[in-house]
Amino acid sequence: MPFYKATCCTAQDFYLNVSADSRFTDHRPDRPWPEVQEPADPPAEEEPRFPPNFELKPPVTPDSVIAVCGESSVRVEVKRDLLGIGKSVQAAEVTLGGCGATREDQEVLVFESELHSCGSQLLISEDSFVYSFTLFYTPSPLGDSPIIRTLDFSVTIQCHYQRKHDVSSGLLKPTWTPFSGTKVSEENLHFSLRLMTDDGKFPRPSAQFLLGDKMKFEASVKQFHHIPLRVTVDSCVATVVPNVDTVPRYAFLGNNGCLFDSQLTGSSSHFLPRSQDDTLQFEMEAFRFQQDNSGLIYITCSLRATAATAAVDATNKACSFSNGGGEDDCWLDNLKWRS
Incomplete structure (x- = not known):
């Protein structure tokens, strides 16, 4: 049997053989091994994404x-x-x-x-x-x-x-239909202006007067459950029709509570002492307009209410001119106070 001598390849030979084979495999062991890389920094967190056109809802005021x-x-x-x-x-x-x-x-x-x-x-x-x-x-x-x-x-x-409201006397005749003019203020304070009997105790059943008679008026405000109230008469105008802006007209009371008739005509018109805060009476002599033969007069007054504890002053007063002036002067000229 023939004897064969066996030889072993060296590491170099093996390497070369492998290298030769690498021509076909594209493996290049002669390249240097890549360096070990340090771990990269973690990626930054993304900005949160909100819905487009997002708005907080404003609170809604309930109608409750x-x-x-x-x-x-x-x-x-x-x-x-x-x-x-x-x-x-x-x-x-x-x-x-x-x-x-x-x-x-x-x-x-x-x-x-x-x-x-x-x-x-x-x-x-x-x-x-x-x-x-x-x-x-x-x-x-x-x-x-x-x-x-x-x-x-x-x-x-x-x-x-x-606090203020205009009330009308209705139709007056100085030879004159019963009247009681009452209006309710928008917010339910009740004012009234009415004719009274000569003793001032009862509403007068007739609005007919003879010239020279005394006409007695009573202004009042309903008390109900309000704080105690005091009524005052700020102004009064007499006309021949129920319109205060017509002529002829006679403004016989004004300036927040001054009864001018006695000063203007020498009459005895005056406020009467109060019996209670929520009513106020005054009297004046019957009259007619010179060039008017109808014998009809409308009287419209502006009434006001204030707290009964309020001080009597230039805007909260009821004052009369005494005998045309000159007696019992208490404020300004010729004024006689009735608080």
């Missing part, structure tokens, strides 16, 4: 409180969904100046109060009385938790009552 001002009281109705968010408030969470609801159901809380109750405040301006109330909402914790999901707030409620 209604107030009705009466002659002597106020009524406030509060929807149970006071906040307009579909959640009912508890009756104990809502008060009117500290007063609880007088009636309630599943939909509405009702508060009723006299004008001077439930923490009301009175503001007196030149033209009106303003009674202000405050409706309070104070949320209570939810269930047994210590949290709330609404804020407490208050709502101001105001009732306005005019």
Whole structure:
């Protein structure tokens, strides 16, 4: 059997053989091994993406409180969904100046109060009385938790009552149909001007007078449950038709309560002492216009109410000229005060 000598390849030979084969495999072991790279910094976080044209919804004021001002009281109705968010408030969470609801159901809380109750405040301006109330909402914790999901707030409620109003005597005849001229102010203060009997105790059933007779008038304001009121007569005008801007006209009372007739004509016209603050009487002599033969006179007066505790001053007064002037002067010239 022939003997063959075996030889072994060296590492170099093997490497070369592999290298030769690499021509076909495109493997290039003679290239240097790549250096080890340090880990790259983590990528920056992307900015959060918001919906386009996103806007916070503004709060919507719910139409959930209604107030009705009466002659002597106020009524406030509060929807149970006071906040307009579909959640009912508890009756104990809502008060009117500290007063609880007088009636309630599943939909509405009702508060009723006299004008001077439930923490009301009175503001007196030149033209009106303003009674202000405050409706309070104070949320209570939810269930047994210590949290709330609404804020407490208050709502101001105001009732306005005019202090001034024009009332007309109706038709007067100095040979003159019964009248009682009463008008209701826009905000329910009731004023009246009427003729009275000679003793001043009763309404006069007739408006017919003889020239030279005394005409006695009574101005009044209904008290109801307001604070004590004092009525004053700011001005009076006599005309032959029910229109104060026509001629002839005779302005016999003006300047916020001055009865000029006695000064202008030498008559004895004057205010009478008050028996109570909410009424005021004055008397003057019957007259007619010189060039008018109808024998009809309309008298229109502007009445005003103020708090009975208000001081008597230049705008709150009832003053008469004494005997045409010259006696009992108390303010300005020839004025006689009747507070």
